[in-house]
Amino acid sequence: MDRAELFEAALDSLPEGVALLGESCQxxxxxxxxxxxxxxxxxxxxxxxxxxxxxxxxxAGCCSGGLGIGxxxxxARAALVHLQHKLGHEVSTxxxxxxxxxxxxxxxxxxxxxxxxxxxxxxxxGEAGENDDVQASQDDLKDRLESLFEDFDRGGxxxxxxxxxxxxxxxxxxxxxxxxxxAMLQKVERALAHGLRPAEHLGRWGxxxxxVVSHERTPGLLADHAQTLAGLARTADFRWWGDRVSLTVSIxxxxxxxxxxxxxxxxxxxxxxxxxxxxxxNHITAAPEGHSCLPS
Numbered sequence: 001m002d003r004a005e006l007f008e009a010a011l012d013s014l015p016e017g018v019a020l021l022g023e024s025c026q027x028x029x030x031x032x033x034x035x036x037x038x039x040x041x042x043x044x045x046x047x048x049x050x051x052x053x054x055x056x057x058x059x060a061g062c063c064s065g066g067l068g069i070g071x072x073x074x075x076a077r078a079a080l081v082h083l084q085h086k087l088g089h090e091v092s093t094x095x096x097x098x099x100x101x102x103x104x105x106x107x108x109x110x111x112x113x114x115x116x117x118x119x120x121x122x123x124x125x126g127e128a129g130e131n132d133d134v135q136a137s138q139d140d141l142k143d144r145l146e147s148l149f150e151d152f153d154r155g156g157x158x159x160x161x162x163x164x165x166x167x168x169x170x171x172x173x174x175x176x177x178x179x180x181x182x183a184m185l186q187k188v189e190r191a192l193a194h195g196l197r198p199a200e201h202l203g204r205w206g207x208x209x210x211x212v213v214s215h216e217r218t219p220g221l222l223a224d225h226a227q228t229l230a231g232l233a234r235t236a237d238f239r240w241w242g243d244r245v246s247l248t249v250s251i252x253x254x255x256x257x258x259x260x261x262x263x264x265x266x267x268x269x270x271x272x273x274x275x276x277x278x279x280x281x282n283h284i285t286a287a288p289e290g291h292s293c294l295p296s
Contacts, residue, residue, distance in 0.1 A: 039086030
């Protein structure tokens with residue numbers, strides 16, 4: 001197997017659709033995932049006129065006004081592109097492009113990588129149960145996260161998330177009931193809100209979990225901020241039928257990274273939170289950069 005065959009085999013093994021375009025924007029390669037997503041095979045598109053149903057994707061790769069390659073031609077960018085499947089239904093995809101250059105720096109083509117946009121809906125989050133307020137908070141947070149991540153992907157500023165679980169929530173629910181647990185969570189939320197920075201956002205991310213979207217500049221500053229919020233949670237004076245309940249939180253902190261997804265960011269924060277909980281609670285764990293910190 002020569003290098004070209006090896007390269008094509010590697011691209012064919014990817015779960016994302018990959019299209020390679022030559023200088024004239026003619027498709028020169030179309031992998032198996034691209035076939036699965038669109039219904040069009042390599043025989044349908046490679047070396048042929050592009051089907052009209054796929055021109056939103058391919059025009060985006062060829063035109064400076066498409067996915068933004070005019071302003072920053074070297075940056076891999078993401079945008080929502082609506083295609084028409086070969087069977088006639090619409091397929092919404094998130095597509096990235098990158099200009100390809102030879103060893104002398106001359107442009108020789110474009111690579112487009114795309115995947116179904118439905119993947120954006122599968123963000124890690126806590127269980128909302130039948131609590132409409134929690135569900136509404138999750139929806140609001142998802143909108144904010146997706147908007148911020150799209151901005152980050154286009155070269156905007158990095159941001160971080162703090163996944164916060166109240167250590168006593170499950171035991172309180174078991175011993176005092178749902179009403180006591182909900183009252184406690186509202187108390188914690190008000191305490192956390194006092195420590196928010198300007199432009200930060202706090203919301204329920206599960207029945208007994210919160211998410212803070214933060215613009216701290218570094219992982220270290222994000223972890224320091226988590227320490228402050230954990231201290232505020234401990235000072236929340238919660239009493240139920242005269243009994244004072246001491247409160248602590250487990251926090252996982254993670255920041256955006258290049259060449260990752262929003263789902264990756266949340267998985268890292270969630271895994272860090274579980275590590276904090278398994279450490280006995282009342283703990284902050286910063287997610288390692290570039291890989292998961294799932295507890296063993």
